[in-house]
Amino acid sequence: MANSVNISIEAPIENQIQEITYDGQEIYQAPLSMSENLARLAQKIDFSKSEDEYCNIKKEGETSVEVKSDEDSKEAGYQSSQWPWESVRNKLRNALTEVCVLADVLSIAKEKRYMVLDPVQPEQVENRPMVQVYGRKKALAAAAAVLMAGVDRLRASETMRTARNMPDFHIDLLRLRQNWRLKKGSTGIVGDLSYRTAGSKFNQTGVFEVTKAAEEATAGAGAGGGAALRVAVPPELQGVAFISVLCQKEVVCGAEQEEVATAAAGGAAEAELALHWQQRLEAAQNVLFCKELFARLAAEAVQLDASIPHMVVGNQIMATVLPGIQLLIGLCHNNGQNNSNTHPESVKAEGAAGGKSEHDHVLEHSLHQLLRAVHHANTHHPFPHPATGPLGPSKRRCVAGTHSLHTTLAAHYTRCTLHSLHTTLAAHYTRCTLHSLHTTLAAHYTRCTLHSLHQLLRAVHHANTHHPFPHPATGPLGPSKRRCVAGPMAADRYELLEMSKEQSLLEQIIQQAQHFFMRRRSEYVLDTIAKEVKDPLIVSHWNALNSPTQSCVKINIMAYGYDAVCRTSLVVHVGEKTLKCICRDGRVRHLSYELQELRDLIYCQIYQHQMTAVQAVGRCMGWQLLASSSHLGSGPVEPLGNASSCLLASPNGDRMIAIRCEPSVGIQVFIAQSPRKDFFASELVQDKKWENLGGAFKEIKLEKMEGKNFLNKMELLMACLSSPS
């Protein structure tokens, strides 16, 4: 017993192992059931063998019986008489018998001794043409009767209509359908005014109802060209609405700002009913558009974090554009029924203040354009297409980076792409039965072509609502192309955050207003300087039509008649809040929105121009430049810039001209000559040779001189000094 050995006995595996899990457990396949086993055995039947047997049958019919009996004996041995394959075997046997008989018949027929096969004539179809003719005639008559009845009814209604001179409802409905979206509801015809198909996401519906105008009403209006169709627009969309943009100096008392809320006089409701449905629908759609625009702007005004917060009061948004200048955006909606939008006092206030400040048509137009651009961007995703909707990180991964940057990014990102997600997801879930990952990807990107069909239809919708303008007010909106490839380019969170920064409508319109003011101010400065300064001419060429937030002006400073000799040109880029001046020498100066800076710069440029021009004229006259300094240290301190001077000598060196230019004083010209005429030998300076030294400079009274302008005077001066005296 001591050295007994443990022997473990394990039954051999009866069943096959299907799987071994990670913890080592073996999962067996279940043993086959009886029917499964049978099916497995049936698979083993060799059908090619039976074909051979069939050949044998053809030769000697009796053998088949033997085979069958053989099978029978096998079956009997296998199991009882009620074998599951009994019916199959019976059918096979019957078929075999039939085939055997057929083979026998064929072989007998082939011998042609006992049996002959003759072709059989097909049975003649009874053909009676007159019956057919009558049948057709009857059917045609029935169809014609239906058509004629319809024609009669139509004709009757038409004659009645023309007799009463009524417009046709159906023709009107057809026209309506050509221009508006209609659908048949359960009770009547409903239409949709909203811009949703064009990409709007405003949640107010623009449903209107189409009804047939009452008989008497149309009859009454018939003479006046009334329509047989009546549209019922919801009350909140009735009336006239517009967005008014107003730029004004900051007003201390709030009451005066009421001037914006204004509209046409009352009684519009009655007038409106008389309008044609087309105009009514257009007006209602405009109301909807203005409401969407204002709602968006108001939401942005509240969200935006400006240094001077934007204010939203009632239906007015106030934003500070530049210090002291306000931008007022108001929604004016006059629906004839309730006058809650128009304050009673505002109407009279408008009378007083209406003339004072004009509202800005350009900015209003730009606002409309901007919203249209947003709509457009909503429907027109940039390529590459199906990948437009990056999903953003999953919820769990959002939690992984809990610090503020990441969460804001994720929130922003998911919000931005929610819309595109819907569209792309739908596309994904309906397709995609492909075989390998990488072919799927390839197909995924070629699906763009399919998408372009959708795009074409979208383009048609877009063309219906987006009238072409030569206006470049469309900023980069919507998910940019860069953002679409953010995923595949593995952009990190900083890049994504950078990309998610988007300009809101309000920001853009404020920028445009700022630019408008900057442009107007610089125009004003340049014009006043050109008016004030006559001597060098100041010519400015504006290039202001390219962009709503950028324009540039080229300023040429030259003297009349001397523009070939010297010309100073500088370019000023007018931006939103700053000016960028590029001077002739290539130096770039950035100026703020304060006007005085531009003014000083132009004045400095003018005096600089005069100095260089005098030197150029001197060169032409053969005079020699002895010295020049643009920043002179002597003299009183200048309020702006420095005094500059130059010293010119005549060709034979006996005369000198000194020019001093101080922006605050103007230009002074001095001359001196040698040998000096007033040289008298004194006790200290006795020698005659000292008379060759230049004498004292004497100032010239420029205003008394002849000549059209400073350069002309200098030319004359040089000419007369050059001649030998």
Next chain:
Amino acid sequence: MGVTVLQQYPVPEHKTGTYVIELLTKRILALGATQQGQFLVDCESYLSLPQMGSTKTVHILHNSEQPASVFSILESGTKNIHVIADGLFDLLMMKLSQHYTSKKQTKIESKGPRFELGDFCVKFGSVTMNQNFKGILIEVEYRPCVMANAVWGLLREFLQGLLGPSITVQPPQHLLSRMNEIYAPIDTIYQYLEHFSAYRKVTGLRSA
């Protein structure tokens, strides 16, 4: 995006992963780093079904550093093919479930705090597979440089200083061949995949 080096950190006997991470956190905070949230890198592997011929594995990885991207690496014998796509790729994989089956048991992730120290970004990740702790991975990124060759010395010194002399710091296998190339986010993913595969093998003996 700079050069990133992934380094395994051994967990001593009778110590938990949290203890080691806390220890490292104390060390790096003492160096003057600031914690900047958490990070997460996860990896899920899909096996192709036998009908498609030779078995291929697709690894799907996400990195919280690139929140909008999904990285996928297709292992087909000798060559690895990677595709970087946006988040929709996850849904695509769902649709491909009849060709690629997910091995749920092998979903592995590295998760932990993220620190910034000057130009360095350091992440201490505890690797878990099915909630089972596997080990600790330390990721150090030097952000101003994109050439591994130029910055490897600096990174090694930093790692050596941070982890102590007992750890030998070697350049990652994946980077060896591409020391002179521009570093891309996918290189980080390859490093993670290398380590994840190693972790899976250590415990995956039974399933073999």
